[in-house]
Amino acid sequence: MxxxxxxxxxxxxxxxxxxxxxxxxxxxxxxxxxxxxxxxxxxxxxxxxxxxxxxxxxxxxxxxxxxxxxxxxxxxxxxxxxxxxxxxxxxxxxxxxxxxxxxxxxxxxxxxxxxxxxxxxxxxxxxxxxxxxxxxxxxxxxxxxxxxxxxxxxxxxxxxxxxxxxxxxxxxxxxxxxxxxxxxxxxxxxxxxxxxxxxxxxxxxxxxxxxxxxxxxxRSDAIEALPDLGGIRVGLRNLPGGRPLDSDVAEALSSTARRLEQAGARVFALRLDASYDELIIHHQAVLAYEAAQSLASEFQLHGKDMGTKLVELIEQGLAISYADYRASLLAAEQCKQGLSKVFVDEVDVILAESAPGVAPQGLEATGDPVYCRAWTLLGVPCINLPLNKGQDGLPVGVQLIADRWQDERLLSIVRTLVAVTS
Amino acid sequence: MxxxxxxxxxxxxxxxxxxxxxxxxxxxxxxxxxxxxxxxxxxxxxxxxxxxxxxxxxxxxxxxxxxxxxxxxxxxxxxxxxxxxxxxxxxxxxxxxxxxxxxxxxxxxxxxxxxxxxxxxxxxxxxxxxxxxxxxxxxxxxxxxxxxxxxxxxxxxxxxxxxxxxxxxxxxxxxxxxxxxxxxxxxxxxxxxxxxxxxxxxxxxxxxxxxxxxxxxxRSDAIEALPDLGGIRVGLRNLPGGRPLDSDVAEALSSTARRLEQAGARVFALRLDASYDELIIHHQAVLAYEAAQSLASEFQLHGKDMGTKLVELIEQGLAISYADYRASLLAAEQCKQGLSKVFVDEVDVILAESAPGVAPQGLEATGDPVYCRAWTLLGVPCINLPLNKGQDGLPVGVQLIADRWQDERLLSIVRTLVAVTS
Structure with a gap:
C-alpha cells in the first residue's frame, strides 16, 4: 500500500x-x-x-x-x-x-x-x-x-x-x-x-x-484522545453459555486487557445477571419476526430464488407469535435499562469477543455472529479493535462496547488506547 | 352510504x-x-x-x-x-x-x-x-x-x-x-x-x-371486547402549559369520561411530574434533527421546490447539535421508563385531547399536532375516538393512550367502551 x-x-x-x-x-x-x-x-x-x-x-x-x-x-x-x-x-x-x-x-x-x-x-x-x-x-x-x-x-x-x-x-x-x-x-x-x-x-x-x-x-464535535485512560473502568464480559473460548480470541482479550491497563484503565470481570444470558435467544426471535415482516414483499416475489437460510429465517419468523415477539422485545428493554445502570455504577466500557476466532476457511459461509447478537439487540455502540493476530498471522479482533449514546466517549477511549500503546 | x-x-x-x-x-x-x-x-x-x-x-x-x-x-x-x-x-x-x-x-x-x-x-x-x-x-x-x-x-x-x-x-x-x-x-x-x-x-x-x-x-390473536370496563383506571391528562381548552374539546373529554364511567371504569386526573411538560420541546428537536438527516437527499435535490415550513424545519434541524439531539432523546427515554411505572401503578389508559378543536376553516393548513407530540415521542399506542360532535355538528375526537406494547389491551378497552355504551 x-x-x-x-x-x-x-x-x-x-x-x-x-x-x-x-x-x-x-x-x-x-x-x-x-x-x-x-x-x-x-x-x-x-x-x-x-x-x-x-x-x-x-x-x-x-x-x-x-x-x-x-x-x-x-x-x-x-x-x-x-x-x-x-x-x-x-x-x-x-x-x-x-x-x-x-x-x-x-x-x-x-x-x-x-x-x-x-x-x-x-x-x-x-x-x-x-x-x-x-x-x-x-x-x-x-x-x-x-x-x-x-x-x-x-x-x-x-x-x-x-x-x-x-x-x-x-x-x-x-x-x-x-x-x-x-x-x-x-x-x-x-x-x-x-x-x-x-x-x-x-x-x-x-x-x-x-x-x-x-x-x-x-455533526458532533471532533473526537479527541484523552491524555490516558486513568480512571476508566473496563468490564470483561465473555459470551454466556459455557462455549469454550478459542485460544486466539482468549489471547486477543488478554492482550487488549493488558494494553488497556498499560494506558491506565482498570480491567475486571463483569458479572451480569442471568437475564442477559437469554438475549441471544431474544435476538433470534426479534430478528426472525421482523425479517418476516420487512422482507414480506421480497419473499412474496422471490422466495423461490432466495438462499435456504433466509427462507428458513422468514418461515421461522412467520411461526413466531406477536405475543412471543413482544415478550422478547420487553426482555431486551429490561436489560437495556439494567445495563444503563451498570454503565453508571460499575463500568465505562465493556470488553468482549468480536467473533469465534480468525476467519474460517472457505467462502460458502460468513461465520457466526453469536458474539454480537446481544449487543446489537441492546442497541449499544460497539467497535472492533483490529490490534491482534491469531493462527497463521490472521487478524482476530475484540470489541469495546459503551452504553447507548455514549458513542463519543467510546471512540475517545479507543483513540486514546491506540495513541498511548502503539 | x-x-x-x-x-x-x-x-x-x-x-x-x-x-x-x-x-x-x-x-x-x-x-x-x-x-x-x-x-x-x-x-x-x-x-x-x-x-x-x-x-x-x-x-x-x-x-x-x-x-x-x-x-x-x-x-x-x-x-x-x-x-x-x-x-x-x-x-x-x-x-x-x-x-x-x-x-x-x-x-x-x-x-x-x-x-x-x-x-x-x-x-x-x-x-x-x-x-x-x-x-x-x-x-x-x-x-x-x-x-x-x-x-x-x-x-x-x-x-x-x-x-x-x-x-x-x-x-x-x-x-x-x-x-x-x-x-x-x-x-x-x-x-x-x-x-x-x-x-x-x-x-x-x-x-x-x-x-x-x-x-x-x-398476527396477534383476535381482539375481543371485555364484559365491561370494571376495574379499568383511566387517567385524564391535559396538555401542559396552560393553554385554554376549547369548549368542544372540553365537552368531548367530559362526555368520554362519563361514558367510560358508565362502562365501569374509574376516571381521575393524572398528575405527571414536570419533566413530561418538556416533551413537546424535545419532540420538536428530535423531529427537526432527524428530518434534516432523513430528508437530506430530497433537500439536496429539491430544496428549492419544497414548502417553506419543511425547509424551515430542515434548517432548524441542521442547527441542532448532536449533543442537544441526544439530550432530547435521553429525556424522552427517562419519561418512557417513568410512564411505564405509571401504567403499572396508577392507570391502565390515559385519556387526552386529540386536537385543538374541530377542523379549522380553510385548506391552506392542516391544523396543529401539539396534542400528539409528546405521545408520539414516547412511542406509545394512541387511538382517536370519533364519538363526539362540536360546533356545527363537526366531529371532535379524544384519544386513549396505553403503555408501549399494550396495544391489544388498549384496543380491547375501546372495543368494550363502544359495545357497552353505544
Whole structure:
C-alpha cells in the first residue's frame, strides 16, 4: 500500500491544503489499487467510472476527496443496487440516494462504488474473499466493505449490522468496524431487515477516520484522545453459555486487557445477571419476526430464488407469535435499562469477543455472529479493535462496547488506547 | 352510504361466506362511491383501474376483499408514488411494494389507490377537503386516508404519524385512527421522516376493523371486547402549559369520561411530574434533527421546490447539535421508563385531547399536532375516538393512550367502551 493509500483522512486533507496533491488524488490512487487487487478480493458489486473532474468543494468539509465504499443494500441514484441477490432483484438506480449517501457527499466524500453484501444482508455469501487470506471468508454481511478497506482499496466504507454484520467482518479482515448506537444515522433508503436493530456503521483502517466519519455524519464535535485512560473502568464480559473460548480470541482479550491497563484503565470481570444470558435467544426471535415482516414483499416475489437460510429465517419468523415477539422485545428493554445502570455504577466500557476466532476457511459461509447478537439487540455502540493476530498471522479482533449514546466517549477511549500503546 | 359500504370487515366476510355477495362486491361499491364523491373530497392521488377478476383467495384471510387506501408516501409497484410533492419527485413504480402493502395483500386486502399526503408527510397540504365540511381541512399528514374513510370511499386506509398525522385527521374527519406502538409494523418501503418516531397506523369507521387490521398485520390473536370496563383506571391528562381548552374539546373529554364511567371504569386526573411538560420541546428537536438527516437527499435535490415550513424545519434541524439531539432523546427515554411505572401503578389508559378543536376553516393548513407530540415521542399506542360532535355538528375526537406494547389491551378497552355504551 502506498503512503497515500494508508494516510488518515486528516493527513490527506492537510496535504491537499498544502497543495501537495489535489482533491482527486486519493480517488485515482484507490482506483489503481482496486484495478490491481479486485480480481483476487472481489469486494465490488459495481464501480463508478473514472472521474476526471469534480465539482468545487466547500471548505470545512470533513471528508473532502475521500473515496468511500457503499454497501450494496444502500440506495444510490448513479449506481445500481442488487441487495446481494446476484441479480434476481435489481434497481438500475434509485429515485433518490439513501440519506447517508447525501450526508457523505455533503462532506465531500466520493462514492467509489457499491460493495458486495450477502443476500439482503443475511447469510448467503457474495463473491468476496478475505484479503488477508483469499481462501477464507471476509465475514458478512458487509463483506465487500470490510475487505475493500482491509485491502487498501478505500479508506472508508459503509456497512450495516443487525446481528454481527460489521463487527465480525471487521474482526476477520483486521480493520476497525464501528456500529454506533442504533438509529444514530438515518436508515432512510437502506433495505430494512429487522428495523428495531438495523444500524448503519462504517469501516476504516485508522481509528481517527472512524472518529472523523462520526463527526461528519452526526455533526458532533471532533473526537479527541484523552491524555490516558486513568480512571476508566473496563468490564470483561465473555459470551454466556459455557462455549469454550478459542485460544486466539482468549489471547486477543488478554492482550487488549493488558494494553488497556498499560494506558491506565482498570480491567475486571463483569458479572451480569442471568437475564442477559437469554438475549441471544431474544435476538433470534426479534430478528426472525421482523425479517418476516420487512422482507414480506421480497419473499412474496422471490422466495423461490432466495438462499435456504433466509427462507428458513422468514418461515421461522412467520411461526413466531406477536405475543412471543413482544415478550422478547420487553426482555431486551429490561436489560437495556439494567445495563444503563451498570454503565453508571460499575463500568465505562465493556470488553468482549468480536467473533469465534480468525476467519474460517472457505467462502460458502460468513461465520457466526453469536458474539454480537446481544449487543446489537441492546442497541449499544460497539467497535472492533483490529490490534491482534491469531493462527497463521490472521487478524482476530475484540470489541469495546459503551452504553447507548455514549458513542463519543467510546471512540475517545479507543483513540486514546491506540495513541498511548502503539 | 349503502349498508354494504358501512359494513364491518367481519360482516362483509360473513356475507361472502353466505354467498350473498362476492369478493369483488365491496371493491366495486367503493369505486362507485369514489366516483360520486371524489370531485368534492379529493382524497386520492392515484386510483387503481377497475378490476373485473381477482386471483383466488385462500381461506383464513382476515381482510379478504377489503378495499384499502395506501398513503402516498408508501412504495407500490403497480402505482406511482409522489410523496405529496405535487410532482417534483415521482416514482412511476417501486421495485418492490412496501412491506405493509404485501402484508395487507397476503390477508386478501385490495389496494384501491394512493391517498393524498401532505409533502413528505409534513405540513404543506395536498388537495384534500374534509368530507364533513368541504371548506375545512381534513387535517394531515394522512389527509386523504382520513377523508376517504370518513367519506365511505374505503373501509380502511393506511396512515403514518411522526407528530400528529393520524390522530389529528381522524379527529377532524370523525373516524377511528390508530397509531400502534412505534415499530409495530415495518416501515420498510415507506419514506422516513424522523425514524425514532415514524409509525405506521390506520383509519377505519369501526373499532372492530381497527382490531381486525391489527391482528392481520401483527398476527396477534383476535381482539375481543371485555364484559365491561370494571376495574379499568383511566387517567385524564391535559396538555401542559396552560393553554385554554376549547369548549368542544372540553365537552368531548367530559362526555368520554362519563361514558367510560358508565362502562365501569374509574376516571381521575393524572398528575405527571414536570419533566413530561418538556416533551413537546424535545419532540420538536428530535423531529427537526432527524428530518434534516432523513430528508437530506430530497433537500439536496429539491430544496428549492419544497414548502417553506419543511425547509424551515430542515434548517432548524441542521442547527441542532448532536449533543442537544441526544439530550432530547435521553429525556424522552427517562419519561418512557417513568410512564411505564405509571401504567403499572396508577392507570391502565390515559385519556387526552386529540386536537385543538374541530377542523379549522380553510385548506391552506392542516391544523396543529401539539396534542400528539409528546405521545408520539414516547412511542406509545394512541387511538382517536370519533364519538363526539362540536360546533356545527363537526366531529371532535379524544384519544386513549396505553403503555408501549399494550396495544391489544388498549384496543380491547375501546372495543368494550363502544359495545357497552353505544
Amino acid at each position: 502506498s503512503e497515500l493509500d494508508d494516510a488518515t483522512i486528516d493527513a490527506f486533507q492537510a496535504r491537499v491544503t498544502r497543495g501537495e496533491c489535489d482533491v482527486l488524488t486519493w480517488w485515482h490512487s484507490c482506483q489503481a489499487r482496486i484495478e490491481k487487487l479486485e480480481t483476487d478480493v472481489r469486494a465490488w458489486e459495481y464501480l463508478m467510472p473514472p472521474m476526471s473532474t469534480t465539482t468545487l468543494r466547500g471548505s470545512g468539509q470533513l471528508l473532502c476527496g475521500v473515496p468511500v465504499g457503499i454497501k450494496d443494500i444502500i440506495d444510490t441514484v448513479e449506481m445500481p443496487t442488487t441487495w446481494g441477490t446476484g441479480g434476481y432483484l435489481v434497481s438500475p438506480g434509485a429515485v433518490v440516494d439513501a440519506a447517508v449517501v447525501t450526508l457523505l457527499k455533503r462532506q465531500g466524500a466520493m462514492p467509489m462504488g457499491k460493495t458486495v453484501s450477502t443476500e439482503f444482508a443475511y447469510f448467503t455469501p457474495g463473491k468476496t474473499r478475505n484479503p488477508q487470506d483469499l481462501s477464507r471468508t471476509p465475514g458478512g454481511s458487509s463483506s465487500g466493505s470490510a475487505a475493500a478497506v482491509a485491502a487498501g482499496m478505500v479508506p472508508l466504507a459503509l456497512g450495516t449490522q443487525t446481528a454481527g454484520s460489521i463487527i465480525r467482518p471487521a474482526s476477520y479482515c483486521g480493520v476497525f468496524g464501528f456500529k454506533p448506537t442504533v438509529n444514530t444515522v438515518s436508515f432512510s433508503g437502506i433495505k430494512a431487515f429487522a428495523p428495531s436493530m438495523d444500524t448503519l456503521g462504517w469501516f476504516a483502517r485508522h481509528i481517527e477516520d472512524i472518529c472523523t466519519t462520526f463527526a461528519a455524519l452526526t | 349503502s349498508e354494504l359500504d358501512d359494513a364491518t370487515i367481519d360482516a362483509f366476510q360473513a356475507r361472502v361466506t353466505r354467498g350473498e355477495c362476492d369478493v369483488l362486491t365491496w371493491w366495486h361499491s367503493c369505486q362507485a362511491r369514489i366516483e360520486k364523491l371524489e370531485t368534492d373530497v379529493r382524497a386520492w392521488e392515484y386510483l387503481m383501474p377497475p378490476m373485473s377478476t381477482t386471483t383466488l383467495r385462500g381461506s383464513g384471510q382476515l381482510l379478504c376483499g377489503v378495499p384499502v387506501g395506501i398513503k402516498d408516501i408508501i412504495d407500490t409497484v403497480e402505482m406511482p408514488t409522489t410523496w405529496g410533492t405535487g410532482g417534483y419527485l415521482v416514482s412511476p413504480g417501486a421495485v418492490v411494494d412496501a412491506a405493509v402493502v404485501t402484508l395487507l395483500k397476503r390477508q386478501g386486502a385490495m389496494p384501491m389507490g394512493k391517498t393524498v399526503s401532505t409533502e413528505f408527510a409534513y405540513f404543506t397540504p395536498g388537495k384534500t377537503r374534509n368530507p364533513q365540511d368541504l371548506s375545512r381541512t381534513p387535517g394531515g399528514s394522512s389527509s386523504g386516508s382520513a377523508a376517504a374513510v370518513a367519506a365511505g370511499m374505503v373501509p380502511l386506509a393506511l396512515g403514518t404519524q411522526t407528530a400528529g398525522s393520524i390522530i389529528r385527521p381522524a379527529s377532524y374527519c370523525g373516524v377511528f385512527g390508530f397509531k400502534p406502538t412505534v415499530n409495530t409494523v415495518s416501515f420498510s418501503g415507506i419514506k422516513a421522516f424522523a425514524p425514532s418516531m415514524d409509525t405506521l397506523g390506520w383509519f377505519a369507521r369501526h373499532i372492530e376493523d381497527i382490531c381486525t387490521t391489527f391482528a392481520a398485520l401483527t
